[in-house]
Amino acid sequence: MTLGLTLDTSASQQISSATLEIIEPNDPAPGVEGPHRLIAGDNLAALDALREQAVAVHLVYLDPPFYTQRVHHRTKRKRNQRTGRLERSQAPAFDDRWPSLASYLAELHKRISRLRELLTPDGCAIIHVDPTTSHYVKVMCDQVFGPECFASEIVWRYRRWPAKTKNFQRVHDVLLRYQRDPKQTPRFEQLYEPLAPSTRATWGDTKQLADFDSDGRRIRSTRTSEPSPGTPLGDVWEIGVIAPVAKERTGYPTQKPEALVKRVVQACSHPGDLVLDPYLGSGTTMVVAAAEKRRAIGIDCSSEAIEVTCKRLQDRGVPFQHERVVPEPA
Amino acid sequence: MTLGLTLDTSASQQISSATLEIIEPNDPAPGVEGPHRLIAGDNLAALDALREQAVAVHLVYLDPPFYTQRVHHRTKRKRNQRTGRLERSQAPAFDDRWPSLASYLAELHKRISRLRELLTPDGCAIIHVDPTTSHYVKVMCDQVFGPECFASEIVWRYRRWPAKTKNFQRVHDVLLRYQRDPKQTPRFEQLYEPLAPSTRATWGDTKQLADFDSDGRRIRSTRTSEPSPGTPLGDVWEIGVIAPVAKERTGYPTQKPEALVKRVVQACSHPGDLVLDPYLGSGTTMVVAAAEKRRAIGIDCSSEAIEVTCKRLQDRGVPFQHERVVPEPA
DNA sequence: GCAGTTAATGAATCGCATG
DNA sequence: CCATGCGATTCATTAACTG
Helix, strand or coil, X not given: CECCCECCCHHHHCCCCCEEEEEECCCCCCCCCCCCEXXXXXXXXXXXXXXXXXXXXXXXXXXXXXXXXXXXXEEEEEECCCCCCEEEEEEEEEEECCCCHHHHHHHHHHHHHXXXXXXXXXXXXXXXXXXXXXXXXXXXXXXXXXXHHEEEEEEEXXXXXXXXXXXXXXXXXXXXEEECCCCCCCCCCCCEECCCHHHHHHHCCEEEEEEECCCCCEEEEEEEEEECCCEECECEEECCCCCCCCCCCCCCCCCCCHHHHHHHHHHHCCCCCEEEECCCCCCHHHHHHHXXXXXXXXXXXXXXXXXXXXXXXXXXXXXXXXXXEECCCC | CECCCECCCHHHHCCCCCEEEEEECXXXXXXXXXXXXXXXXXXXXXXXXXXXXXXXXXXXXXXXXXXXXXXXXXEEEEECCCCCCEEEEEEEEEEECCCCHHHHXXXXXXXXXXXXXXXXXXXXEEEEECCCCHHHHHHHHHHHHCHHHEEEEEEEECCCCCCCCCCCECCEEXXXXXXXXXXXXXXXXXXXXXXXXXXXXXXXXXEEEEEECCCCCEEEEEEEEEECCCEECECEEECCCCCCCCCCCCCCCCCCCHHHHHHHHHHHCCCCCEEEECCCCCCHHXXXXXXXXXXXXXXXCCHHHHHHHHHHHHHCCCCCEXXXXXXXXX
8 A cells, every 4th residue: 555646756857947036126235145036837837946046045944736626716896876885806826636635746846846956055935725635745745855854743723613513613723844854953933922911920920940850750840930931832822813894804815814824934045035936815924024124025816815915015115026927838 | 765764574474373372251241242352462473463353444543663773761750759759760662673674674564464464345454653664654554555555644733842953853653544445435533623713803713615607617605603613634633742751651751642643533433443553652542542442453562562552442441352363383 | 993783695405396 | 415605603812892
């Protein structure tokens, strides 16, 4: 028995020779290495072009389609001038239908193989999936990175309306984190979360100190007066989904909360670093990277995605360079 | 590329012909179908023997070794009579070292294939793993049950002493739930968890009701006066690990909290049902099943496990039948 | 201004109607 | 009869409004 399925990855190695054409240039701020780049077009070709440009990224966050076998739509709202009523229109944003799980994984494999090569040795990639595909994606990623490069399975726990089902409500997504080189000290900024209520009740808000007797045996810990920053952040994150009426909501489907991406960016990169998102969607990664003083490259083939992101970056006053993938004739 | 690894499962089909010998019989309580059964010996042979007996179980919970590549020890505490000091001794409990991940999965595959056949059509199996092996185990289980039988990835989130690492703290385990037959209405008892604070603040403790106007358009929801039981239980469970000094602690390694197993038992079985645990360990499943008025079968090959469980059941006044696997000469 | 109240609505799943 | 689609369900959350 082979585990599950066989992927044809022979095509994974063929490098395309597309180039990136600058539609609207933008000069980086003084002292910064380059501008934010928004790239419209196929991410596979774009990644090859970035390799040609010897781009080195510190963090990749990718939120690929989840193998839902559905087309996802963008919702636009408009107030009807005559009636004064809010009206909604729908436009297809991306197509998540696949012939098979194997074909889905094969396409993802190509992208992840290339992403890996763009990473700095201390960089990492974070792949956002859901618990119906996460296991297959993890096994596939172990092949790309090596199992020893697997760093974390992060669980994003959210709250939402209940579904009518004789099963436990599905209320989590999964983020797989891989390091490029496990021998390097990873680029990692320690974040903290609040102490558990039981800990605060017993120990207050100051650090505990483990104590040992003369035989090296553990004895009762002592309270210190040094304030505790909280407990080091775990791999289960409770962050709300974007509320239906929140200002943050763009109408782009599958939009992820800024709070989630912000945590990824803060923990896995430093200010000035380069962050890449090859499935940009509504542009959350670029918005967050800019706010956190990182430099961002975002890629998406959906014109709806590019439109939403452009608008969002402009609204925030984030300057960026707009580019386009140009396939090279063979 | 094949995904990860190839398992030799040809041996999985060979059914052994072991029998179960009753060491100490026990009559079931009146009106109950049979006694709790504690079976010492290899679980593979025991499962074959249970099949011979046409045993049908409603729920399987299994907590197999996690592929830690270590031997795990039981800690015994004793007060030294002369010095009055607490002294700890260690005895090997189980060996979790494997030649390869493939061999680990192959052994688990054999057990899970047999477990599946013992399940009632509306029954389910819950496999407790950790996030370093869960993905491979899920892919393997998809082969045994069929991917459409996968019901839930349950995340057990616990709190513990932080480790010093340049990574997110690992604070979760994974429980994979599979149904025997997805066309059957699953045996599932709806449990609830408290409403989110924001919901209570806005809506109070009563149910909301969606409203629609005459055109079928959504209008504002109304408050009802019917009290809400809470929100249907999700697939992320926050349950504390057993504290190092808790009464519940037996000294057996990898012991799981009763609260965790209780939730599994309450949600996935009814009173009077038969619950099976082929990696019994400290006996938590039998203790919880008995307390929840379910009937239990526990199997373990470790004499330390059997000893701990016997003591624990006796301390709780739970009567049980003690049996032993007797390999049949070929 | 601030706090408390009210309004608006996403989207998972089941069950039933429809083709 | 099987596939498809739509209606019903109902927490969770923030924005807007009100006193």
